[in-house]
Amino acid sequence: MAAxxxxxxxxxxxISVSGAGIEKFLNLCASDNIRLRFxxxxxxxxxxxxVSVSDFYRLRPILRLSGCRLRxxxxxxxxxxxxxxxKRKGLVIGAFIFLCLFVVCANIVFSVEIESPYELSFSFRDxxxxxxxxxxxxxxxxxxxxDLESAEADFxxxxxxxxxxxxxxSGAGVKxxxxxxxxxxxxxxxxxxxxxxxxxxxxxxxxxxxxxQAMVEMGExxxxxxxxxxxxxxxxxxxxxxxxxxxxVVYESEASCPTVSREHRETGRNKRIIxxxxxxxxxxxxxxxxxxPFDDFVSERKEYPLVLWRKSILPVEIVIIDYRxxxxxxxxxxxxxxxxxxxxxxxxxxxxDIPAGAVVAERSLVYLDNEDADLQRVCLRxxxxxxxxxxxxx
Amino acid sequence: MSxxxxxxxxxxxxxxxxxxxxxxxxxxxxxxxxxxxxxxxxGIISYDPALLSCAVPGGHLDFGGDGLFLMVLEPEELWIAGxxxxxxxxLEGEK
Numbered sequence: 101m102a103a104x105x106x107x108x109x110x111x112x113x114x115i116s117v118s119g120a121g122i123e124k125f126l127n128l129c130a131s132d133n134i135r136l137r138f139x140x141x142x143x144x145x146x147x148x149x150x151v152s153v154s155d156f157y158r159l160r161p162i163l164r165l166s167g168c169r170l171r172x173x174x175x176x177x178x179x180x181x182x183x184x185x186x187k188r189k190g191l192v193i194g195a196f197i198f199l200c201l202f203v204v205c206a207n208i209v210f211s212v213e214i215e216s217p218y219e220l221s222f223s224f225r226d227x228x229x230x231x232x233x234x235x236x237x238x239x240x241x242x243x244x245x246x247d248l249e250s251a252e253a254d255f256x257x258x259x260x261x262x263x264x265x266x267x268x269x270s271g272a273g274v275k276x277x278x279x280x281x282x283x284x285x286x287x288x289x290x291x292x293x294x295x296x297x298x299x300x301x302x303x304x305x306x307x308x309x310x311x312x313q314a315m316v317e318m319g320e321x322x323x324x325x326x327x328x329x330x331x332x333x334x335x336x337x338x339x340x341x342x343x344x345x346x347x348x349v350v351y352e353s354e355a356s357c358p359t360v361s362r363e364h365r366e367t368g369r370n371k372r373i374i375x376x377x378x379x380x381x382x383x384x385x386x387x388x389x390x391x392x393p394f395d396d397f398v399s400e401r402k403e404y405p406l407v408l409w410r411k412s413i414l415p416v417e418i419v420i421i422d423y424r425x426x427x428x429x430x431x432x433x434x435x436x437x438x439x440x441x442x443x444x445x446x447x448x449x450x451x452x453d454i455p456a457g458a459v460v461a462e463r464s465l466v467y468l469d470n471e472d473a474d475l476q477r478v479c480l481r482x483x484x485x486x487x488x489x490x491x492x493x494x
Numbered sequence: 495m496s497x498x499x500x501x502x503x504x505x506x507x508x509x510x511x512x513x514x515x516x517x518x519x520x521x522x523x524x525x526x527x528x529x530x531x532x533x534x535x536x537g538i539i540s541y542d543p544a545l546l547s548c549a550v551p552g553g554h555l556d557f558g559g560d561g562l563f564l565m566v567l568e569p570e571e572l573w574i575a576g577x578x579x580x581x582x583x584x585l586e587g588e589k
Contacts, residue, residue, distance in 0.1 A: 141541060
């Protein structure tokens, strides 16, 4: 249970009581229902006591009876804060005015921004701003008075080329986010008569013909180059076939990974040889050992021709060869890790061929070797749903 | 209340199975060695940071320790905080 400390609610006074009868003072306070807090002894005949403001004024007769004296050490609480404020009315009024101004300014529109994922023309942007101003969304407008939801509906009604609009408060401004309606590019719509053929061997999963006559059905297996939609109308006249065709294409990739990996890693030991080289490839070692100091190494060779003056080059070159020692490191990966590595390599190879936006319908993995084999091969097969129709002019 | 009346009241409280503090008995609640609450006390006898003596019905309680102070002092209860090391109860008539 927590101790009752409710005296701090309005205000309290910390007093120092001194005199021979401190115990008497405490007992008289207790019997007079004066609630004392934090009574601490600070000297032989002196104690610090915390008492509420209302009880403070009842202490005088008790002090007289107990023969103690009182000295105020500290005043705290809301009561004293308010009484201090009463003496500084200007500060209080100033703070209140500041608060009012702050609240008002925080609700005023300082800027109106138009945002779109695509670039907007200046004229369209101006039209949008003019419409926003007409709806009351302008600099200086009072934010709570704006009905942003109905403004969104007004925008959609007024501009038919807007597909989506969102008007939100953003800091001290209003942000209008819009997405323009974009139609298919005219150059993407074929004008010349032609057919749609299969771009890959696949099984047709979706076919929606806009123009032309479908030559295949859903679920039918087609070969690359097979006619899918014929570019003829109902009267047999040639037209540009148009259709959405999706098919399931099977991709397969094999990859392998040894269970024991052998890597050549550099040990950090290096040797440098500096030599002079003539045109006939004769080398004279100027500095360093003649023989390569390591059994297993990689080397880096840099040749610097000696320039006499501008383009006058001497037939001698300085060759700097850096030998870096290597050591073979054998790591036993184990079957599981080897298979995992092989799988990720196969997947990486497959993803290179799969077009963007395709959907993986099925994925299967086959281990081609048993667990005892040193080389683990896997076969990853993915069935992908993708656009398989290709327009071909007559 | 005289000692005789107090004993009668305690007997009545026992008979009616009421909480003991209703009958004027003091109640001491201790939280570790840093805080205690004493209900139904009869006042402070002596007060010192090392020894605080409180009157209770039928005797007095001495609290020894270090840096003891009265956190709350009210007519019915008091709270003592600080480092408590001993609590002694002295009943009237005992030496």
